[in-house]
Amino acid sequence: MSVEATGPAAPSFESRVHGSLLGGALGDSLGYAVEFDSVAAIRARFGADGLTSFGQLDDGPHFSDDTQMTLYTVDGLVEALEWANDGVAADEIACLWLAYLRWLATQDVAVSSAAPTPQPRWIDAQDVLRHRRAPGNACLSGLASGAMGTVARPVNPDSKGCGTVMRSAPFGLVPHIPREAVYKLSSDAASLTHGHPSARLSAAAFGLLIHNIVGGSDVRSAAIEALGYVNAVPTKAPELPERLEAALRLSEASNPLGPEELTTALGEGWIAEEALAVGLYAVLATSGSEPADHFRNAIAVAINHSGDSDSTGSIAGNILGAYYGDACLPVEWLEALDAPEAAVVRGMADRLLAVTTG
Structure with missing residues (x-):
């Protein structure tokens, strides 16, 4: 079976949203356990096949900053859509910036007095998000500067870390918007923390990939179309294609x-285009007799390497969850995920659905 050759019956939009957000959280949680380990260390700890299930871990799994920032991306989009549904125009990127500033507050980082003080929202009261789990330096410094980064006035202009990609799946989960809007939202939101063109275009490519999958494309076709789109925009980052x-x-x-x-061929995933390439490869190079088997196999490839395992695992999980819907999420993995953490992921998925589907 091949994900690009044979697909399941099309899942509902609701299933895709839950599947993508929970799938990303599962891949992130398993990958976080080995994020800074070499493949030799992973094998020494877990055996020749590496880490392939939560049952191999002594401690319970927890998701990292990747899922935290993904959920805050959802919240920024939800706030903008709430305003729109009330007939009030809102600056989507400003809403996302305020959401990321609220995430920064959970990391106990001092923020410049130049930054605005966002009003609290439901997500901010969830204690399970108030953990510091190896957040990216560019995300922290870019937000702490108090400046709202833009393409014209970038913060961290030379940074192309994967902190833009790993949080960008939600841009592809907003229905009824054209791909031009997905590109602009994901690219401009990346500029809030990272200024390098590859960081922006990699985030845009990922948002478009998810958008295309939700629209009915198989994963390979969705990736080819997303790549073609970003290749055609004026901004260039040759390392991404x-x-x-x-x-x-x-x-x-x-x-x-x-x-x-x-890692020799695609990189270790610490930078944007490498993380996206590794996550995509893991999905396309694996298969399974059932969607859950494909999910397990893909996540194993995505995390068992000497690199940024939680980000590459998160990306692979986002992709497969968007493609199969929540039917691909292994039941035993969902049961292993910390219950309050799983609840906040579901809660944010439901909030996104409430403002997009009623």
Whole structure:
């Protein structure tokens, strides 16, 4: 079975939203357990196949800043849509900036007095989000500066860390908007913390990938279309198409890449285009007799390498959840996820659905 050749009956939009957000949280949580470990250390700890299930962990799983920021992305979009539903025009990027500033407050980071003071929302009262789990330096410093980064006035102009990509799946989960809007939202939101073109375009490519999948495309076609779109915009980041084209090509090979070959070919995932390429490769190079088997197999490839395992695991989980819906999420993995953490993911999914579908 191949994800691009044979697909399931189309899941509902509601199932795709829950699947993508929960799938990302599961991939993030498993990957976070080995985020800073070399593949040699992972094998020494978990055996030749590496970490493949939550049952191998001594402590309960927890998601990292990747899922935290993804949920705050959802909240920024929800606030903008709430205003729109009330007939009031809102600046979507300003809403996202305020949401990210509220996330920053959960990390106990001092913020410049130049920054506005956002009004609290439901998500801010969820204690399970108030943990510091290896947040990206550019996300912290860009927000703490108090400046609202834009393409014209970038913060961290040379940074292309994966902190833009790992939080951008929700842009593809907003229905009834054109791909031009998905591109602009995800690219401009990336500029709030990262100024390098590859950081912005990688986030846009990921948002468009999810958008295309939700619209009914298979994963490979969705990726090709997203890549074609970002290649056509005036801003260029040649490293992004190089990595994504390699991921697409290598995923068709009869012999899958081992962890060492994976990072040599696509990178370790610490920077934006590498994280997206590794997550995409993991999805396209694996399969399963059932959607949950494909999910397990893909996450195993996405996290068992010497690199940013939680981000690459999160991206792979977002993709598969958007494609299959929540039917692909292994029941035993959902049961292993910390109950309050799972509840806040579901809560934010429901809030997004409430303002988009009623």
